[in-house]
Amino acid sequence: MAGKPKLHYTKGRGKMESIRWLLAAAGVEFEEEFIETKEDLEKLRNDGVLMFQQVPMVEIDGMKMVQTRAILSYIAAKYNLYGKDLKERAWIDMYVEGTTDLMGMIMYLPFQSADTKEKNLALIIERATTRYFPVYEKALKDHGHDYLVGNKLSWADIHLLEAILMAEECKPDILSAFPLLQAFKGRTSNIPTIKKFLQPGSQRKPPTDEKFVAIVRKIFNI
């Protein structure tokens, strides 16, 4: 008996945001239970539902799944967003690991002290424009297709769009040297499920602000 997937996390982006993106893009409705206090997290731990005492946790298909990558892979495969064979999956995995590394840098930015933040923001922009975006720009250029892998929408495309939008929040014109990524962004944003997710009122979470950083620090004791 499959109900809707249920997401357990704080009411912010963090590591859960990529999961929200993928479910939304796949057209899957999901519920969310928000951890608002330290006690909420303790309760989940004491209930024994967090395999490694950590969130994200997603209740899906009778499982209590943890570990972001495991959850994302499961969703991608279930909804046919993981390529048609082992080699396509390998390409998707490589691309996704790259965007994961980039988004990971951006995710931690709000938690850093002012001078570290400034240095890391510069590093993010440098990495985005010299290490990561060139790879995806070239991939799109080489095959001329609309999507990164196998001429078909996959997890890699959804992840890349998420990364592009996050990078643009750091520097609005960050795509200025990447015409194909600009076109990719336009195309992919217009996919109906994704377009819906990008509209106000969706379950997409806003960028992390100072107030939310304070809440997260309290909940996770960091």
Add this chain to the structure above:
Amino acid sequence: DGVLMFQQVPLVEIDGMKMVQTRAILGYIAGKYNLYGKDLKERALIDMYVEGITDLMQMILMFPFSPPEAKEKNLDLIKERATNRYFPVFEKVLKQHGQDFLVGNKFSWADVQLIEAILAVEEKIPAVLSGFPQLQAFKIRMSNMPTIKKFLQPGSPRKPPPDECYIETVLKIFKK
């Protein structure tokens, strides 16, 4: 030479691809050699276990590169996490189904990752498995599988724990 997709290693040339990103490479090898379960749900379990073990291994990987004053604290954290967060999970899994392997009663990537982690932690904390009888038996079973047994013998491509000389070399290679 343009062979590193994101300018980083590991790089593995395999089946006509120049694969990068450790997890991508591991996932491909596991899929290719039938070490990734029989269906989506088994794969989900394997992924969860592997990700947890990877988090523990990451602590060990980074340990030699931590500053001297942080080393004791980090070692304590590795011990705490291994004995309170990670090993109990796998001890319980093995106890509950009573099978030789973690997932689907069949040898998988998760088992390989776990034996690697057990041996790596034991190098730092020799008695770490003392509260985990299932894992002790698992360790022996895995170590005796022919391919793994061979890898554990001298002369195999298995690499030794990092020493001072190795750390220096790494810092030199990857320094900006």
